[in-house]
Amino acid sequence: MAPARTAREILVTQAHIEALRQDHLRRTGSLPTEEEERRLVARYIDDEVLVREAMRMGMDQGDPIVRRRLIQKMESLMEEFYARAEPDDAEVREYFEAHKERFLEQPRISLTHVFLGRGADRPAAEGSSVRVLLEKLRAGADPRTMGIPFPLGQSFEQRTHREVAGLFGDSFAKAIADLPEGVWHGPVESSYGIHLVRVDSRTPARQKGLEEVRERVVKELKTQRLEAAKRSELSRLRERYRIRCLGPDGKGLDQ
Numbered sequence: 001m002a003p004a005r006t007a008r009e010i011l012v013t014q015a016h017i018e019a020l021r022q023d024h025l026r027r028t029g030s031l032p033t034e035e036e037e038r039r040l041v042a043r044y045i046d047d048e049v050l051v052r053e054a055m056r057m058g059m060d061q062g063d064p065i066v067r068r069r070l071i072q073k074m075e076s077l078m079e080e081f082y083a084r085a086e087p088d089d090a091e092v093r094e095y096f097e098a099h100k101e102r103f104l105e106q107p108r109i110s111l112t113h114v115f116l117g118r119g120a121d122r123p124a125a126e127g128s129s130v131r132v133l134l135e136k137l138r139a140g141a142d143p144r145t146m147g148i149p150f151p152l153g154q155s156f157e158q159r160t161h162r163e164v165a166g167l168f169g170d171s172f173a174k175a176i177a178d179l180p181e182g183v184w185h186g187p188v189e190s191s192y193g194i195h196l197v198r199v200d201s202r203t204p205a206r207q208k209g210l211e212e213v214r215e216r217v218v219k220e221l222k223t224q225r226l227e228a229a230k231r232s233e234l235s236r237l238r239e240r241y242r243i244r245c246l247g248p249d250g251k252g253l254d255q
Contacts, residue, residue: 010048012041020044075230082229087221095221096210102220103213108158110200111176114147114186115154118193130187134196137184147196158203168192 020040024032032040060066087095096103114137116130133146143154152167165173169191179185179199186196210217 010045010052012045016044017041078230078233079226082226082233085225087218087225092214092217092221093210095224096213096217099220100207103208103217105206105208106160106162107205108160108203109164109176110155110157110159110202111164112143112155112198112200113150113188114143114196115150115192116187116194116196117148130194130196134184134186137196137198143196143198150192155200168195 017037021031021037024030024036024040054060060070114133116133137143137146156164156167159167161173161177164176172188172190172195175188176185176197176199179197181199181201184196184198187194188197189195
């Protein structure tokens, strides 16, 4: 029977050596020569000695970088183990049916606007001036010849409410949400200033079919499974430890 391995034993197997060879191949494009391989093995042993001595001296304790790296390696091991199984078609369909609202295509809006500026830059964007501009637009005037150039453009196609809010601000998006199509309206306030706005078209919300979003469904299902498996595994591992959390008064806290 082989002698028991101790903390002072450094065992370099053929698997270790082959891993060193493949790493050298990835880095340099060629396998190591005999001399290079001897140096690789010597460096591996030196590194292992330093790691073990550092751990013996407690250098791995209290170091947030080392702690984070060890956590990442454990999480990677769990993910590698639990992420292998692919869900079958029945499971994918069941998940899709249970979460259909997450695969809803949001309603979209297309719009054209005329920017009238803000404050000193605004050409009398109150009262009769706005009404005159609005009447001209409703009579068929070309919006490209009116107002102040807007840096983001004058027309926006097929944007969601969130995208419109991201461009102009939430109050603007809400103000145009229910405007009739094809008619100029205003003034409408945005985070930039005053606008005259025409809603060109609307596309209603649409429920996507499973085949349109299958890849996303599979990804979400696997992620959900993985998180559940990790929680279960962590719960199992916790049972190996006596866990005590103390509050400011020294009394135990639930954990």
